[in-house]
Amino acid sequence: MGKRFITGMAVVFALLLCVQPVMAADTIKIGLMAPLTGAWASEGQDMKQIVDLLAEELNAKGGLLGKKVEIISEDDGGDPKTAALAAQRLSNSGVVAVIGTYGSSVTEASQAIYDEAKIMQIANGSTAIRLSEKGLKNFLRTCPRDDEQGNVAAKTVVGMGFKNIAILHDNTSYAKGLADEAKGLLEKQPVKIVFYDALTPGERDYNTILTKIKAAKPDVVLFTGYYPEAGLLLRQKMEMGWNVPFIGGDATNNPDLVKIAGAKAAEGYYFLSPPVPQDLDTKAAKDFMSAFKKKYNAEPGSVWAVLAGDGFNAVAAAIKGSGSTETAKMVAYLKTQLKDLPGLTGNISFDDKGDRVGDLYRVYRVDASGKFVLQP
Amino acid sequence: MEFFFQQLTNGLAVGGIYALIALGYTMVYGVLKLINFAHGDLFMIGAYLGLTLLTALGLADYLSPFCVIALLAVMVLILVAILGVVLERVAYRPLRQAHRLSAVVSALGASIFFQNIVMLIYGAKFQVYPHDLMPRTVVHIFGMPVPLIRILILLASVVMMVALYTFIQRTKVGTAIRAAAIDQGAARLMGINVDRVIALVFVIGPALGGAAGLMVGIYYGQINFTMGWIYGLKAFTAAILGGIGNIPGAMVGGLMLGLIEAFAAAYLSVAWKDAFAFCVLILILIVRPTGLLGERVAEKV
Numbered sequence: 001m002g003k004r005f006i007t008g009m010a011v012v013f014a015l016l017l018c019v020q021p022v023m024a025a026d027t028i029k030i031g032l033m034a035p036l037t038g039a040w041a042s043e044g045q046d047m048k049q050i051v052d053l054l055a056e057e058l059n060a061k062g063g064l065l066g067k068k069v070e071i072i073s074e075d076d077g078g079d080p081k082t083a084a085l086a087a088q089r090l091s092n093s094g095v096v097a098v099i100g101t102y103g104s105s106v107t108e109a110s111q112a113i114y115d116e117a118k119i120m121q122i123a124n125g126s127t128a129i130r131l132s133e134k135g136l137k138n139f140l141r142t143c144p145r146d147d148e149q150g151n152v153a154a155k156t157v158v159g160m161g162f163k164n165i166a167i168l169h170d171n172t173s174y175a176k177g178l179a180d181e182a183k184g185l186l187e188k189q190p191v192k193i194v195f196y197d198a199l200t201p202g203e204r205d206y207n208t209i210l211t212k213i214k215a216a217k218p219d220v221v222l223f224t225g226y227y228p229e230a231g232l233l234l235r236q237k238m239e240m241g242w243n244v245p246f247i248g249g250d251a252t253n254n255p256d257l258v259k260i261a262g263a264k265a266a267e268g269y270y271f272l273s274p275p276v277p278q279d280l281d282t283k284a285a286k287d288f289m290s291a292f293k294k295k296y297n298a299e300p301g302s303v304w305a306v307l308a309g310d311g312f313n314a315v316a317a318a319i320k321g322s323g324s325t326e327t328a329k330m331v332a333y334l335k336t337q338l339k340d341l342p343g344l345t346g347n348i349s350f351d352d353k354g355d356r357v358g359d360l361y362r363v364y365r366v367d368a369s370g371k372f373v374l375q376p
Numbered sequence: 377m378e379f380f381f382q383q384l385t386n387g388l389a390v391g392g393i394y395a396l397i398a399l400g401y402t403m404v405y406g407v408l409k410l411i412n413f414a415h416g417d418l419f420m421i422g423a424y425l426g427l428t429l430l431t432a433l434g435l436a437d438y439l440s441p442f443c444v445i446a447l448l449a450v451m452v453l454i455l456v457a458i459l460g461v462v463l464e465r466v467a468y469r470p471l472r473q474a475h476r477l478s479a480v481v482s483a484l485g486a487s488i489f490f491q492n493i494v495m496l497i498y499g500a501k502f503q504v505y506p507h508d509l510m511p512r513t514v515v516h517i518f519g520m521p522v523p524l525i526r527i528l529i530l531l532a533s534v535v536m537m538v539a540l541y542t543f544i545q546r547t548k549v550g551t552a553i554r555a556a557a558i559d560q561g562a563a564r565l566m567g568i569n570v571d572r573v574i575a576l577v578f579v580i581g582p583a584l585g586g587a588a589g590l591m592v593g594i595y596y597g598q599i600n601f602t603m604g605w606i607y608g609l610k611a612f613t614a615a616i617l618g619g620i621g622n623i624p625g626a627m628v629g630g631l632m633l634g635l636i637e638a639f640a641a642a643y644l645s646v647a648w649k650d651a652f653a654f655c656v657l658i659l660i661l662i663v664r665p666t667g668l669l670g671e672r673v674a675e676k677v
Contacts, residue, residue, distance in 0.1 A: 171647060198647035202606050204596040207386040208641045208649075215379050228502055232598055239512060239523055260598045262507040 027070040028063070028325060030055070030315055031090040031119075033100035033110065034308070035078035043102050046305030047124065048073055051099060053295055054288075054312045064319045076101050080109035091117035096325040097318070099311035102304060104128035111136055118327050120318070122311040125304035132353040138331050140354035142310040142343070144274065144361065146174070149249060150181025152272055152361040157182075157220060157247060158189050166195035166218035168209070168233075170225035178224040178249050194218050199229060206233050210240055220245050227252045230269075231260025238265040245270065250361075258370035266366045270375075274303045275362040277344050279374040284342040303345065310343040314350075317341050381520055383642040384635070389526045391634020392533035396588040397611030398618070398626040399540065400581030406557040406621035407577050409476065413483040414463060416608020417490035418582045422456045422589025423599040424494055427505055441510055449590055456586025457579040464578040469571075487604075494601040505597045529591050536584060537627045544623060553577065557621065617657055619670025628668055 032051050035044035055071045063069055074090050076083035083101065087110035090098055098114055101107050102125035114121045115136050123131070123141040132139060157165055165186060169179035176198070186193055195216040199209050210233065213221060221244055223230055230252040237244070238261075248271040258266045277285040278299060288309070292300050300306055317338060318330035335354065340347040351357045363375040397419055404412040426448050430436065435444045467486045471479045513524040544550035555563040556573040564570050592607070593599050610633060618629025633653060640652035660668060 197645060200647075200650060202602070204592055204598070204603070204607075205386070205390045207389070208383060208638045209646050211379065211382045211386060212642055212646060228598065228600075232596065235597060241514065241521060256502055259504050260502060262597075264507075 027068045028065070028319065029070045029072055029093065029095045030312070031093070031095035031098035031100075032071055032073045032308070033076050033083065033086050033090060033098055034073065035102055035106070036073070036075040038078035038082075040078040040102050043125065043302060043305050044075070044078070046300060046302070047100065047102070047308040049296055050292070050300060050305055050309040051312045053292060054309050054316075057291060058316060064316060065323065065325075069316070076106055076110070078103055078106060080106055083107075083109045084113060086110070087113040090114075091119060095119060096327070097122065097315045097330065099308055099315065100124060102126070104131060107131060111139055114138065120315070120327050120330055122314055124308040124311050132355050136354075138327055138354075140314070140331070140334060140350050140356075142307040142314060142345075142348065142356050143304065145355055146177060147181050148355075149272060149361060150178050151185060152359075153178065153182040153222060153224075153247070153249065154185035154189065156270075156272065156363055157186065157222060158191060160220070162191065162218075162220040162245075164192050164194045164216075164218045164220075166213045166216060166221045167193060168195070168213065168221060168223045168225070169198050170201040170229060171198040172201070172225070174251065175224040175226070175249070179222075182222060182224070195221075199225070201225060201229055204232065205236075207236055207240070209233075210237055210242070214240070214242055214244075218244060220247060222247050223252070224249045225251065227254040227257040228260060231257045231266070234261035234265040234269055238262075243268075247271065250274070253364070253372070255372075258366060263368065263370040266370055267368050269366045271364050271372075272361045273364055274307075274345060274360050275374060276300070276303050277306055279362070280344075280346065282342060282346070285344055288344050306344050310345055310348055313341060313343050314338070314348055378520055379642070381518070383638045385520075385522055385526060387635035387638030388530055388631060389634070390637065391614075391631035392530045393588050393592060393607070393630075394611050394614045394633050395537060395627045395630025396533050396584050396591075397607055398614040398630045399537065399623065400585040401612050401615040402618075402620055402623060402626040403553075403577050403581045405615070406623075407553065407574055408468070408479075410468065410479050411483065411612070412468075412581070413480070413608070414467070414486035414490060415581065415585055416604035416611070417487050417494075418456055418460060418463075418604075419585040419589040419592075419607055419611075420599070420601060420604030421459065421490060421494065422452050422586025423593040423603065424498060424503070424589075424601075425455050425586070426452050426590040426593050427503055427599065430506070430509070436506065436509060444509070445594065449587060452586045452590045453583040456589075457583040460578040460582025461575055463582070464575060469574075491601050491604070498601065500601065502598050502600045505593050505599070507597065509594060525595055529595055532587075532591065536587065537623075540580065540584070541623055541627075549573075549576065613654070613657055616667055617660060619664075619667025622667070622669050625667055625669035632668075 034047040035041060051071055055069045059068050072093050072095055074086035076086045083106045091113060097120040099122050104126040107123045107126040115138060120138045125143055127143050127146050129145050129147055167179050167183055169175040183193060183196060195213050195218060199206055223246055230248050246269050250273040252271045253273040277289050318334045319325055322329040322333035334350050335352060339349050346360060347358050349357050364372045365375050367373050400415045404410055429448055429451055463486055467482045468479055471482055510525050514521045515524050544553060552568045552573050555568055556570050560570050614629040614633040615626050617633055618625030636653045636656050637649045641649040644652060
């Protein structure tokens with residue numbers, strides 16, 4: 001009787017010991033750190049909706065490595081201090097990777113915590129250059145870096161066949177950084193920079209500057225500032241009777257641009273911006289759009305929330321491709337083997353630093369009715 | 377050469393508006409020795425009132441563009457003038473006997489008040505005048521294309537300035553204003569109602585500022601609630617450049633500042649045009665501390 005009892009207990013304990021790890025490995029946990037409250041709550045809510053939807057779809061198709069995927073969301077409040085706590089909670093909850101977050105400073109507060117816990121992090125809206133320059137092995141992001149736009153701007157200008165280029169910024173750190181980046185890259189190309197200077201934002205009369213740029217005889221003007229000045233420049237350019245093409249950065253992606261310039265002056269204006277899935281006609285983007293509309297009866301918000309969905313797609317691809325949930329293997333797979341994963345915002349690949357490479361920025365053109373049309 | 381003339385007209389167009397706003401600063405300073413920091417915001421309110429009246433009354437539907445603008449100008453002038461008088465009654469008159477700094481602080485407070493009330497009423501976004509208000513005619517001067525509206529704006533500014541100058545120099549009321557500017561106590565002894573003169577100054581100055589706001593709205597199209605700050609600063613500089621308290625000085629200072637900016641941008645660097653304009657201001661003040669046309673005022677002993 002005593003022996004039997006002990007044997008029985010031993011069997012039970014053995015079973016319990018076996019069951020425990022089996023239970024834990026029953027699902028693959030993926031963390032989502034998002035600003036569900038606070039100033040960026042609309043972004044965070046969108047991020048959660050999109051990632052939840054994608055996880056649901058993936059589970060319906062059988063999940064990953066024969067297991068279901070479970071999303072564990074934590075709120076970072078759009079605030080570095082809250083984010084540090086959220087990162088600690090996620091680190092202790094057995095997640096294999098974390099998606100998020102939106103603001104650069106918020107992401108920065110969580111980077112070291114995930115790095116110490118050896119958890120892969122894929123940020124979705126943090127564009128500050130320094131985040132991927134710290135040598136953190138397990139950090140990646142699906143959004144472009146601030147310097148990527150300069151690269152695309154230079155390529156676009158050259159690709160459109162312009163030879164004499166004028167660059168105009170407004171001395172803000174964003175616009176000047178973009179202008180400097182584009183200038184540095186263009187100087188290596190067989191084109192001439194005929195004008196490089198800054199206007200003062202907040203003024204009304206830019207005729208002096210336009211007259212000066214006109215005298216330099218450029219084929220195209222690259223303006224890296226914001227939409228209020230872009231609108232005035234377009235309008236005053238038309239009044240001067242000068243029809244040089246203008247190309248702007250993503251800070252001019254605002255419908256008020258057309259209101260200020262007037263549809264006639266804005267027609268033909270080009271600007272760079274990451275595309276929203278509404279504008280993409282890839283299968284991945286179309287499928288996602290119809291699924292999102294079906295589930296939430298609305299259109300997804302900004303491109304940054306959609307990039308969290310691409311973060312989820314990257315994690316899923318890493319687990320599937322490397323056949324493992326070990327951080328080192330997943331990261332190595334994403335950085336070296338993954339090529340052109342069809343995502344919601346175009347193809348996804350990563351470089352050595354974990355930055356997204358490839359053609360994220362698209363060229364938009366304003367048409368005669370003032371609509372922003374994605375260029376092929 | 378064409379480049380030079382283009383920049384000349386650019387500078388004159390901007391300078392004309394600076395000059396109109398500078399007149400408001402200089403008149404108030406001349407009489408009260410007070411820098412009316414809320415003046416730039418009265419200019420901004422002129423632009424907003426013009427837009428509101430234009431869209432609310434739907435004048436553009438059944439009147440020709442020039443009638444619309446003339447009618448708008450009259451209404452905006454009157455409304456901004458009323459606002460100026462109220463401003464003087466509420467914010468400045470109670471402090472007339474107080475230390476001069478108190479009135480300056482009151483002026484800054486009024487400026488913040490105006491900006492925020494416009495933001496609360498109209499919102500923080502940019503407002504836009506209708507695009508087809510003015511026919512976009514271009515005239516050729518010496519074979520050079522110049523938009524007609526620019527010439528009209530410059531003409532309107534000059535007409536208003538000359539009218540004001542004649543009014544101050546040739547009429548009895550103008551003489552009263554000049555007398556109050558020189559010595560309020562003595563003017564009172566001569567039977568001049570100084571309070572009334574000051575109220576009149578606060579009718580004329582803000583009205584001219586409001587007119588400038590309307591012109592900026594019609595010409596540039598885009599207005600927002602912070603626009604008074606940058607124009608106010610430039611006009612204030614123009615008033616000092618020409619000699620604050622002096623009416624022809626404000627006109628000369630405004631036009632000069634516009635030209636300096638345009639030519640600094642044209643022949644030096646666009647980004648440095650403001651720095652260059654202020655350097656010129658400092659140089660002029662070193663040589664002539666009272667400004668270009670400012671009179672030397674002997675210290676009373």
